Amino acid sequence: MRLAHPILVLGSVFFLAACSLDKESKLHGYAEGEFVRVASPFAGQLTMLSVQRGTYVKSGAALFALEQENEKAARLEAEARLKSSESQFTNLQKGKRPSEIAAVQAQLEQAQAALKLSRQQLRRDQDLVAKNFISQQRLDEVRAAVARDEARVGELTAQLQTARLGARTDEIEAARSTMNAARASIAQAQWRLDQKSIKSPVTGLVHDTLYVAGEWVPAGSPVVTLLPSANIKLRFFIPEPLLAKLKVGQRVQVTCDGCAKFTASVSYVSSQAEYTPPVIYSNEARAKLVYLAEARLAPDDAAKFHPGQPIDITLP
Numbered sequence: 001m002r003l004a005h006p007i008l009v010l011g012s013v014f015f016l017a018a019c020s021l022d023k024e025s026k027l028h029g030y031a032e033g034e035f036v037r038v039a040s041p042f043a044g045q046l047t048m049l050s051v052q053r054g055t056y057v058k059s060g061a062a063l064f065a066l067e068q069e070n071e072k073a074a075r076l077e078a079e080a081r082l083k084s085s086e087s088q089f090t091n092l093q094k095g096k097r098p099s100e101i102a103a104v105q106a107q108l109e110q111a112q113a114a115l116k117l118s119r120q121q122l123r124r125d126q127d128l129v130a131k132n133f134i135s136q137q138r139l140d141e142v143r144a145a146v147a148r149d150e151a152r153v154g155e156l157t158a159q160l161q162t163a164r165l166g167a168r169t170d171e172i173e174a175a176r177s178t179m180n181a182a183r184a185s186i187a188q189a190q191w192r193l194d195q196k197s198i199k200s201p202v203t204g205l206v207h208d209t210l211y212v213a214g215e216w217v218p219a220g221s222p223v224v225t226l227l228p229s230a231n232i233k234l235r236f237f238i239p240e241p242l243l244a245k246l247k248v249g250q251r252v253q254v255t256c257d258g259c260a261k262f263t264a265s266v267s268y269v270s271s272q273a274e275y276t277p278p279v280i281y282s283n284e285a286r287a288k289l290v291y292l293a294e295a296r297l298a299p300d301d302a303a304k305f306h307p308g309q310p311i312d313i314t315l316p
Contacts, residue, residue, distance in 0.1 A: 026314050029236025033307035036202055036231070037222035040066055040195050046217050051206045051224060061200045063224045066217060071193040078189045082182035089175040101164060108156035115149035122146050204228035229303040233294050234264055236313045240273070240289035245315055252295055253314040259304065264295035264313075 044066030051063055122142045128134045208225040211217055234254060238246055246252075246269055254262040270292040295313070297305070305311070 026312055027236045027238060027242075029234055029311050029313060031305040031307055031309045031311055032233055032235050033207070033227045034231035034233065035207060036204070036226040036228065038063055038198055038201065038224045038226060039220050039222045040198055040217065041219060042066070042192065042195055043219040044068075044196060044217060046211050046213050046215050046223065049209060049211070049213050049223070051209065053206055053209050055206050057200045057203065057206060057226070059200055059203045063198045063200050064211075065198070066196045068193060068196045071189065071196055075186065075189040075193055078182065078185040082179065082186055085175065085179040085182045089172070089179050092172050092175050101160065104156060104160045108153065108160055111149060111152040111156050115146070115153050118142065118146045118149045198223070200226065202226055202228045204231070227307070229299045232302040232305050232307070233267070233296055234305075234311055234313070235292065235294050236311070237290040238269070238293050240291070242315065243269075243291055246293060251316070253316075254295070254297065254311055255314070256305070256309060256311045262297055262301045262304075264297045264301075266293060267296045268292075268294040 046064060047067050048065040049063075050061075050065075051057055057063070122139075122145075125134060125139045125142045129136060129139045205227045206224060207227040209223065210221075210225065211223050217223055246266060248266055248269055250266045252264055252266060254264045273289045273291055296302070
């Protein structure tokens, strides 16, 4: 029997070794998406769905709206309370009305006239008492009338000064606090109203819509599921013999059926094996251990992959 040519045998060995190395270096996995599930914190009937599944939306674009009658009414009520508190605050900073001040002024003038008259009467009665024409008791009565009229003038003078001033500081501060609370109520009512008209928090693909217009949406239940390009990652599994070759930050080559080669960066390597032998770590068992790893593509490249799509990772 004739032996094969030594060169052919040697070439076959190198070919098989190269195939074995290539088989070991190529890892299998799939693309996975980290979805953004958009919901409202409040329940309500879905009145408008502005997007369709499979379309792209930009950040800030309208997604959906729930019924808003209750929130709009609460906003109007808060605005009315603010207007009332502002009017009260402004009124307390002012004095009394001109007509009220005029009335106090007139009473003061009357009291001043009465005081002038009583003083004149006191001077006359003092002369009459000195000449013994009237009794001392009559003089005491006139002196009491003068004191009374002086006190009345002092009282009305103080009232006139108070009428020209605003309210007390404590009352003004209380009104200011009420006004600030009304403004906070408006902000709260507006926030609740805004939570019924939801906009897209990110730019990405509308992966799915979970309700149709007219349905009742519970509080916190997602209505639209978005998939930003940056949220697509690649998951693959590393055999235990190749684990030492892979580090976080390492660049790897990515291929898929019908697509060109892409470069991705390893972002995560699990420290826990996906499969554990039942008894001991023999040499044969170690070959069965695999570790989960994840890699990230550039956003433009990631947009070309779909969740669940099989991929191949080639190590350097």
